[in-house]
Amino acid sequence: MECKLIRPADLDQALAAREEYTDDGLPIAGGQSLLVMMRNRLVSPGALIDLEPVEALRGIEVQSTGISIGAMNTCRQLIASPVLREEVGVLPAAARQVSSTAVRNLGTIGGNVCHNEPGADLPPVLLALNGQAVLRRRTHGREVPLDAFFTGYFETALEPDEILCRIDIEHPPANAAGVYLKHAISPEDLAIVGIAVVVVPDAQRPGAVAEARIGIGGAAPVPLRATRTEAALKGAVLDEKTARAAGEMASTEVDPGSDPHASAGYRRRMVTVFVRRALMQAAGRIEENGHGAA
Ligand SMILES: Cc1cc2nc3c(=O)[nH]c(=O)nc-3n(C[C@H](O)[C@H](O)[C@H](O)COP(=O)(O)OP(=O)(O)OC[C@H]3O[C@@H](n4cnc5c(N)ncnc54)[C@H](O)[C@@H]3O)c2cc1C
Numbered sequence: 001m002e003c004k005l006i007r008p009a010d011l012d013q014a015l016a017a018r019e020e021y022t023d024d025g026l027p028i029a030g031g032q033s034l035l036v037m038m039r040n041r042l043v044s045p046g047a048l049i050d051l052e053p054v055e056a057l058r059g060i061e062v063q064s065t066g067i068s069i070g071a072m073n074t075c076r077q078l079i080a081s082p083v084l085r086e087e088v089g090v091l092p093a094a095a096r097q098v099s100s101t102a103v104r105n106l107g108t109i110g111g112n113v114c115h116n117e118p119g120a121d122l123p124p125v126l127l128a129l130n131g132q133a134v135l136r137r138r139t140h141g142r143e144v145p146l147d148a149f150f151t152g153y154f155e156t157a158l159e160p161d162e163i164l165c166r167i168d169i170e171h172p173p174a175n176a177a178g179v180y181l182k183h184a185i186s187p188e189d190l191a192i193v194g195i196a197v198v199v200v201p202d203a204q205r206p207g208a209v210a211e212a213r214i215g216i217g218g219a220a221p222v223p224l225r226a227t228r229t230e231a232a233l234k235g236a237v238l239d240e241k242t243a244r245a246a247g248e249m250a251s252t253e254v255d256p257g258s259d260p261h262a263s264a265g266y267r268r269r270m271v272t273v274f275v276r277r278a279l280m281q282a283a284g285r286i287e288e289n290g291h292g293a294a
Pocket residue numbers: 026027028029030031032033034035036051071072097098099100103106107108109110111112113114115117119120121122158162163164165187188189190191
């Protein structure tokens with residue numbers, strides 16, 4: 001089938017093209033996942049809407065409420081961003097773990113999130129940072145918290161006439177510690193499990209947790225927040241015993257599948273192990289610095 005390439009000059013043109021080709025058009029960002037899908041004939045779009053020229057999808061802006069990250073930022077740009085490194089180091093740290101230099105140079109945060117491949121590195125971190133997807137269609141826009149954006153296996157809440165414009169994340173408290181741990185067969189592979197934690201220490205009670213957020217990838221059809229474990233950690237003193245119990249509890253919140261890379265049982269077990277490790281690393285960082293710099 002013939003595939004038309006559309007190069008919009010700006011966001012309005014991109015949204016107009018998205019509306020015109022609602023039935024068989026797809027946006028293309030870095031092309032790292034979409035071109036593989038096309039080559040394997042898993043999708044055959046009649047039109048590709050190239051987001052590369054759309055300036056409005058670029059940039060990383062610091063606002064009073066948080067940080068707004070344009071969908072077309074590549075992993076390389078996340079890694080190089082001074083503001084992300086300073087405020088939310090866990091995000092560039094996760095971007096650094098995405099596959100190879102070539103993939104990081106082209107693959108975008110927007111594409112990573114919209115593709116929603118199990119085992120992708122950015123979704124668990126963005127969940128733990130309370131990320132929101134900022135979506136636009138030609139006539140209006142909407143914001144969707146990421147825990148509602150990921151709806152199923154390779155599925156999201158994105159409608160066929162919408163474009164993901166930005167991901168907004170909150171400023172984490174200055175004393176928060178963020179950690180991302182990826183467990184993969186080789187460093188260039190998708191995660192068997194990817195665990196992101198953001199721990200906010202209780203300033204009044206040394207060692208205690210004011211808030212913990214846990215994002216988990218690779219262990220269910222969608223990346224998810226381990227909300228029951230987060231609730232159990234609130235107010236607890238974060239030591240080895242607590243972290244171990246949290247790992248056990250988190251493993252009951254996931255719903256892994258089996259594939260040639262790992263069985264469901266192994267993935268569940270790795271959630272136990274890596275949630276414990278991530279929490280202990282966060283605790284260590286808080287103890288060392290008096291704060292963690294998420
Ligand atoms: C060899 C290889 C190894 C990889 N390893 C990893 C890994 O270890 N960890 C990891 O996290 N990822 C990995 N990936 C995936 C990689 O990070 C992809 O680049 C990313 O998932 C997709 O980003 P992209 O910009 O290339 O999106 P594209 O491939 O261009 O698009 C992907 C999908 O998202 C849609 N889309 C893209 N942008 C938007 C937007 N702004 N609005 C609406 N829809 C949009 C497209 O229509 C398409 O359906 C790997 C990919 C390859 C090829």
